[in-house]
Amino acid sequence: MRSIINEMKLRLPAISVNEGVARSAISAFVAELDPTVEELGDIRLAVSEAVTNAIVHAYRDLPRGEVGNVYISVRLYDTREVSVEISDNGCGIENVEEAMRPAFTTGEGTERSGMGFLVMESFTDTLSVKSKLGRGTTVLMRKYLKSLPEGEE
Amino acid sequence: MRLAEIKETESALLVKLLCEIDHHTAKSIREEVDKRLEDVKPRELILDFSGVPFMDSSGLGLIIGRAGKAEAQGAFVTVEGLSESQRKLIRMSGIERLGTVIIK
Numbered sequence: 001m002r003s004i005i006n007e008m009k010l011r012l013p014a015i016s017v018n019e020g021v022a023r024s025a026i027s028a029f030v031a032e033l034d035p036t037v038e039e040l041g042d043i044r045l046a047v048s049e050a051v052t053n054a055i056v057h058a059y060r061d062l063p064r065g066e067v068g069n070v071y072i073s074v075r076l077y078d079t080r081e082v083s084v085e086i087s088d089n090g091c092g093i094e095n096v097e098e099a100m101r102p103a104f105t106t107g108e109g110t111e112r113s114g115m116g117f118l119v120m121e122s123f124t125d126t127l128s129v130k131s132k133l134g135r136g137t138t139v140l141m142r143k144y145l146k147s148l149p150e151g152e153e
Numbered sequence: 154m155r156l157a158e159i160k161e162t163e164s165a166l167l168v169k170l171l172c173e174i175d176h177h178t179a180k181s182i183r184e185e186v187d188k189r190l191e192d193v194k195p196r197e198l199i200l201d202f203s204g205v206p207f208m209d210s211s212g213l214g215l216i217i218g219r220a221g222k223a224e225a226q227g228a229f230v231t232v233e234g235l236s237e238s239q240r241k242l243i244r245m246s247g248i249e250r251l252g253t254v255i256i257k
Contacts, residue, residue, distance in 0.1 A: 016177035023173075023207070041207075041238050048209040052176045111183065113213040115246055122245060 002079040006032060010072040014055045014088065022051045022072055029074055030082055035145050042123040043082060043143055047072070049116040050086040050139045058090025058137060080145040087138035093131040100129065156182050159189050165197040165231075166190060174208035179215045190222055198223045203234030212239070213246045220253045233257040 008029045012018040023044045030043060051070055059068035073085040093099045100117040121127045124141040131137040156178055158169045168186055172178050190198060198219060202208070220230045232254060235243065240256075248254050 016175075016180075019175045019177050020173060023175075038238070044207060045209055045238070045242075048175055048207075052209065052211070056176060111179070111214045111218040113210045113217060113246060115210040115213060118245065119210050119242065 002077045002081065004075050005078050006076045008072075008074045010074075012051075012070050012072070014059050014068045014070050014090075016052075016055055018070065019048055019052050019055065022070070023048055026072070026074060026084070030076070033076055033080055033082065033145055034148060035082075039143065039145050043084070046120045046124045046141050046143075047084060047086070049119050050084075050141070053116050053139075054086060054088040054090065054137070057093075058088035061091050080147060082143045082145065084141045084143075085138060086141075087136060089136040092133040092135055093129075093137055094133060096129050096131050157185060159185070161193055161195070164195065165199050166193050166195040167199045167201065169201040169204055171204040174205055174212040174215060176209075176211045179211040183215060183218060186219060187222060190219070190226065190228075194226055194228070196228055197231060198228055199231045199233065201234045202232065202236070202239055205234075205236075205239070208239055208242070210242065210246075213242060213248065216243075216248055216254060217246075217251070220248075220251060224253045229253060229255065231255045231257060 010025055012021060026047050027040060027044060030040060054070045062068060068088060068090055071087045075083045102118045103114040120141060124143050126142045128140045154172060156172045158171060160167045166189055170182065200216065216232060223230050230253060243256060249256055
């Protein structure tokens with residue numbers, strides 16, 4: 001049985017400056033498990049993609065001046081698993097399978113590559129996406145960190 | 154925060170990127186580079202990533218978008234100074250197969 005050794009919950013307004021804030025917060029939090037530079041880079045990248053998706057897509061139907069929230073929940077387990085859940089209460093995704101296809105993007109004029117989900121999938125160990133139209137989207141990612149060399153636990 | 158340093162050489166416009174590249178910073182970088190690209194009309198646009206500590210797929214969008222703009226002006230794009238993880242992202246995107254971007 002694995003058990004949780006630490007947990008962090010963050011709520012950030014869905015504005016683009018918080019993409020970097022989310023990355024910094026998660027880096028600081030995961031540091032406790034002493035990840036390799038590569039592992040930390042992978043987590044930062046996957047988080048950046050998921051948070052950006054929420055900021056760019058989730059709340060585009062909101063009236064001008066209203067700002068939605070992005071919720072980030074991170075758990076560290078004694079098995080060296082890092083689980084990251086990123087959710088929003090936005091418009092939802094009509095067809096998740098289609099949205100996850102590379103180069104599929106509904107963001108106009110933002111010049112994004114449409115590769116967000118592919119990047120999340122490639123740089124983490126598991127990815128699941130749940131979405132309900134008009135209710136929001138939740139992305140759950142897990143990363144299993146390599147064990148530390150003997151004597152460094 | 155300084156996002157990029159842009160220099161003109163004899164034949165190229167050299168853009169040394171100096172920040173984390175995400176959807177937030179890419180917007181300003183894009184505007185700054187496109188303006189210079191139009192003013193200078195170089196034969197080559199060099200994007201130097203050696204000063205970029207982090208980039209996500211917005212960086213790919215930035216490269217692909219500039220390649221389109223440059224091509225329309227008869228110029229080509231060279232990307233240099235990539236880290237190993239940035240290379241991995243670029244390989245995934247298939248940018249190299251576009252034919253308009255040289256990855257060094």
